[in-house]
Amino acid sequence: MTDVAIVGVGCTKMDEHWTKSLRDLSTEAGALAVKDAGLDGKDIQALYVGNMSSGRFIGQEHLAALAADQAGLIPIPATRCEAACASGSLAFRKACLAIKSGEYDIIMAAGGEKMTDIKGPEAIAALMGAADQEWESAIGLTFTGLYALMARAYMNTYGLTRDELSQVPIKNHFHGLKNPLAQFRFEVTAEQVARSAMIADPLRLLDCSPITDGAAAVILVSDRVADRFKNPIWVKGSGQASGTLALHDRPSLTEIPATQIAAKRAYDQAGVGPQDIEVAEVHDCFSIEEILAYEDLGFAPKGKGKDLLLNKDTWIGGRLPVNTDGGLKLGHPVGATGIKQLIEIVRQLRGDAYNQVKDPRIGLTHNIGGTGATALVHILGKER
Amino acid sequence: MESAPLYWRLKRQKYNLIGTRCVTCGESFFPPRSFCPTCRRRGRIEEFQFSGKGEITSYTIIKSAPKGFEQFAPYTVAIIKLDEGALISGQVVQGTPATIGGRVVPVFRKMYEEGKEGIIHYGIKWQVDGTAAEK
Numbered sequence: 001m002t003d004v005a006i007v008g009v010g011c012t013k014m015d016e017h018w019t020k021s022l023r024d025l026s027t028e029a030g031a032l033a034v035k036d037a038g039l040d041g042k043d044i045q046a047l048y049v050g051n052m053s054s055g056r057f058i059g060q061e062h063l064a065a066l067a068a069d070q071a072g073l074i075p076i077p078a079t080r081c082e083a084a085c086a087s088g089s090l091a092f093r094k095a096c097l098a099i100k101s102g103e104y105d106i107i108m109a110a111g112g113e114k115m116t117d118i119k120g121p122e123a124i125a126a127l128m129g130a131a132d133q134e135w136e137s138a139i140g141l142t143f144t145g146l147y148a149l150m151a152r153a154y155m156n157t158y159g160l161t162r163d164e165l166s167q168v169p170i171k172n173h174f175h176g177l178k179n180p181l182a183q184f185r186f187e188v189t190a191e192q193v194a195r196s197a198m199i200a201d202p203l204r205l206l207d208c209s210p211i212t213d214g215a216a217a218v219i220l221v222s223d224r225v226a227d228r229f230k231n232p233i234w235v236k237g238s239g240q241a242s243g244t245l246a247l248h249d250r251p252s253l254t255e256i257p258a259t260q261i262a263a264k265r266a267y268d269q270a271g272v273g274p275q276d277i278e279v280a281e282v283h284d285c286f287s288i289e290e291i292l293a294y295e296d297l298g299f300a301p302k303g304k305g306k307d308l309l310l311n312k313d314t315w316i317g318g319r320l321p322v323n324t325d326g327g328l329k330l331g332h333p334v335g336a337t338g339i340k341q342l343i344e345i346v347r348q349l350r351g352d353a354y355n356q357v358k359d360p361r362i363g364l365t366h367n368i369g370g371t372g373a374t375a376l377v378h379i380l381g382k383e384r
Numbered sequence: 385m386e387s388a389p390l391y392w393r394l395k396r397q398k399y400n401l402i403g404t405r406c407v408t409c410g411e412s413f414f415p416p417r418s419f420c421p422t423c424r425r426r427g428r429i430e431e432f433q434f435s436g437k438g439e440i441t442s443y444t445i446i447k448s449a450p451k452g453f454e455q456f457a458p459y460t461v462a463i464i465k466l467d468e469g470a471l472i473s474g475q476v477v478q479g480t481p482a483t484i485g486g487r488v489v490p491v492f493r494k495m496y497e498e499g500k501e502g503i504i505h506y507g508i509k510w511q512v513d514g515t516a517a518e519k
């Protein structure tokens with residue numbers, strides 16, 4: 001079986017890039033990744049692009065060919081992958097599988113989203129394309145609303161308080177202070193979170209990820225060529241699972257089964273368990289989801305996710321730092337997010353992260369689409 | 385989403401809470417499914433009329449609304465477990481506040497308008513049982 005390694009990473013700033021288009025951002029991220037790998041563009045044999053909704057955000061489809069064209073990569077095959085907010089991880093997984101097939105040795109997996117060319121309510125409606133259009137969007141639900149339904153159910157079942165939930169944005173904003181690519185770089189207090197605008201009760205503004213423009217890219221190679229690169233980071237496990245598209249079709253609102261199944265596949269493939277993970281990026285699109293992820297990934301027993309925050313386990317310096325780059329609170333260009341998460345774990349394992357954990361050897365990324373109708377978990381390691 | 389065919393296609397189910405049921409395993413579906421995910425090809429699907437009675441399993445109050453719903457905010461959305469088994473997302477009309485476990489009954493209401501000259505969407509909202517609803 002072919003093993004896959006990541007040998008180059010590149011990421012734009014997470015921001016409202018009013019002066020840059022999606023083609024500018026994706027080309028910038030791709031060029032950074034090629035340079036980081038010490039390669040030339042002509043070495044890339046295929047391109048996989050994660051993007052959720054360029055059709056609704058900028059009126060542009062056929063995005064993978066456009067990205068290849070703008071980056072000077074034609075005529076290599078270019079493929080767009082879509083799984084809502086998990087599109088980036090999906091593009092990465094497809095690239096891994098393409099290398100494992102033996103077809104390619106050097107591939108770029110990228111992700112990008114340009115969300116600020118349209119107005120806020122239009123962007124909220126576009127994002128709702130990730131939910132059930134006929135039965136969720138049609139009654140006026142929003143993504144904050146869907147996660148608010150989960151948050152209220154969780155708070156009601158497990159007694160999670162407002163101030164305990166606020167530990168997620170407090171931690172992630174603190175982590176993001178050192179990240180020059182973060183959209184926001186300021187600390188928040190429990191009082192500020194509790195007083196921020198109500199978006200969908202009980203979730204407030206500082207519980208939500210922002211609307212962001214950005215792109216990210218990585219270079220993947222097969223073990224046949226990996227020894228040409230310094231510091232390859234190995235893909236130890238890749239798991240993907242699906243769940244019901246509509247939140248209301250799930251028997252429980254306090255867990256995401258697709259995450260649990262994707263995690264088990266990734267752990268089994270890597271031959272590790274949750275206790276072996278030393279640094280992780282989890283999908284904190286809304287504060288409640290970081291706590292659900294702790295439990296669904298096996299980091300904490302059901303109902304006890306908050307303990308990891310209260311005991312500072314998931315803070316930098318703790319036993320399992322999570323979202324060391326600030327997580328999605330500090331930028332969530334939906335198609336780019338999965339790749340951005342992988343880049344943070346690669347940097348942590350290489351030892352060149354902005355907010356470096358001490359010598360981690362194994363890290364994990366968790367990326368979900370919608371309310372968890374798609375979940376992808378990847379495990380990366382320093383050693384093959 | 386503004387689409388006349390989409391609105392007309394689902395009108396009957398949305399107005400009347402007509403879902404489906406798998407005769408093979410007995411599971412009921414609302415929103416309707418045309419294929420039983422448990423029995424798959426062995427399943428036999430028939431129309432099923434829901435009573436509309438149910439209880440709230442969770443709810444939220446939407447303050448920041450998507451395009452088309454801005455004029456209604458703030459409004460309450462709940463997940464409702466229908467007595468016949470299926471779960472559905474729906475708006476709870478103003479009046480008695482929603483509570484987890486609260487019993488609800490369906491009411492026929494305007495959902496939203498596609499601008500000044502577009503289609504007016506109607507459908508089912510939910511009212512806390514035993515109370516007088518406002519709008």
